[in-house]
Amino acid sequence: MEGACVLEVDVNGEEKFFVDKNVLSRFSGRLSKLFGKTSVTGTSKTLKVIFHGLPGGPDAFELMTKFCYNNGSIQITPINTLLLHFIAHFMEMTHDLIMQTEKSLECIPYWTWCETLIAFQQCQEFFQASNSSGVLDKIIDSLVRRIVTASDTSPLSSSPDSSALRLSFDTRSTLSMRNSNHPSSWFEDLLILNSDTIEKFINCMVSRKVDHSTISRFLFYYLKHRNLNAPTDEKRKTTEIIIGLFYSLDTDSFSFKSLFGILRMSSSLDLSKCCRSRLESMVGSQIDEATLDSLLVSAADQGMQCLYDVNLVLRFLKYFLQSSVQICVKRLKKVGSLMDLYITEVAPDPKLKPSKFVALITALPDSSRESHDAMYRAIDMYLQVHSGLAQEEKMKICCAINYEKLSSESCKHLAGNSKFPSRTGIQALISQHSKLKNLLQVQDTNYLRKFRNSTHKEQQLNDTENEQVILYAKRVDISMEDDKLKAHLEGMQWKAMELEKICSKIQNQMTRIMKIKLCSPNGGLRSLPKLCS
Secondary structure, eight states, rough: OTTTOEEEEEETEEEEEEEHHHHHHOOOOOOHHHHHHHHSSSOOOOOOEESOOOOTTHHHHHHHHHHHTSSSOEEEEEETTHHHHHHHTTTTTTTHHHHHHHHHHGGGGGOOOOHHHHHHHHHHHHHHHHHTTTTTHHHHHHHHHHHHHHHHSOOOOSSTTTTHHHHHHHHHHHHHHHHHOOOOOOGGGGGGTTTTTTHHHHHHHTTTTTTTTEEEEHHHHHHHHHHHHHOOHHHHHHHEEEEEEHTTTGGSSSSSHHHHHHHHHGGGGGGHHHHHHHHHHHHTTGGGGGGGGHOOOOOOOTTSSSSOOHHHHHHHHHHHHHHHHOOOHHHHHHHHHHHHHHHHHHTOOOTTOOOHHHHTTTTGGGOOOSOOOOHHHHHHHHHHHHHOOOOHHHHHHHHTTOGGGSSSSHHHHHTTTTTOOOOHHHHHHHHHHHHHHHHHHHHHHHHHHHHHHHHHHHHHHHHHTHHHHHHHHHGOHHHHHHHHHHHHHHHHHHHHHHHHHHHHHHHHHHHHHHHHHSSSSTTTTTOOOOOOO
């Protein structure tokens, strides 16, 4: 071409273009300013320009050259709008191209789901340009609005295993969704979200009032598939981001089982201390949904000598008690029953320190247990294995027992259990004696109340039939009531004598135990049975 000046353009080190400098400078203010200050000397007319970080890359530059060579005209579609928009601003193109791209961006709500996804991918590839220009926010808002519309017309089931959710992962349903303007399934399509955009996307969903259960199901799905074949560093980064997003959702939008799965999966990822604390607090707040097997986490990975990671369970309990100002009694008792099973399982561990065992059995308030029989059995097993404990350590452990919540059988067994300090046996007997005394008082009170109620009813009957009482007063045998009262009193005396006999037997038994302990050189301790495996 006569008078043409060849310009070599290196775009981001990815591709080179040879173009006419004069044609491009006519529409590009950036090139016009650049060459307006540069004089071409010598016989060579070839110039070279290197662009670093050109938004849109080679594809965008090629679209720009078509626009320039076509005398400032190009067809703008949803597929090329963003690329043209990015390079128009970067290359300081004529105002006409910028106006056309901005007009096209106003039509984002009318683009198809597939077109919007392609535009979203372009935003991710050139995040800095799309984020600073506000285009990324518009694309995300459009996608979220479509999800909200689809959820309103065909809401997903609240169950993660529901057929509706399984269909959302089906390839055929996803393909059919891509041909529609209102997607009813989007989990698989949004796996394209990266670490730069996932937070903005979820925050937009929250602001648009998308159901938190739906968001949490998507996050579980996203984490599972993104970490499938990813390197360790990427897994760690993705997991920490997802945990942070879970932390911003309602706690009832995810289950203990799902969160505990993330905890197990992330044990080898070396998460930050803050991130792991957040995850453990969410898991701990729902520990009432746990099973015994899920809590029996091996301590080998943490470098501890004991069999199970009791520190993790203690942290769970701490977060559970902190999760609410007033915990539901039903939930608290459910955790109490779970911990009875747990301490029974870990008690035979010879490496479990007394301080950790005491922390386990005292972690929950007394109201969490109706009975302390299970705790007594766990302590019995622990003392059987740790026979060398000092009396002070044994007393610290036994202080966790509420003797009032021990059954008669457990009290009787404890009174003759040589593994326990002698004071605990005395306390058990005192508790049992108190129970018997209270039982007698209750029976007496119940009889008197019954007798008074009976007398009151008879008095009311006499008041309503006053005339008949007067007519037949001479025929009433008052001695019958006296005989009835006398019989009841004799029965009560008999019961009192029986209870006194029982108390006497217990006291004799305790005296005999104390004499054996004082007289025996070994303190009356019997040989310990072998620990059951």
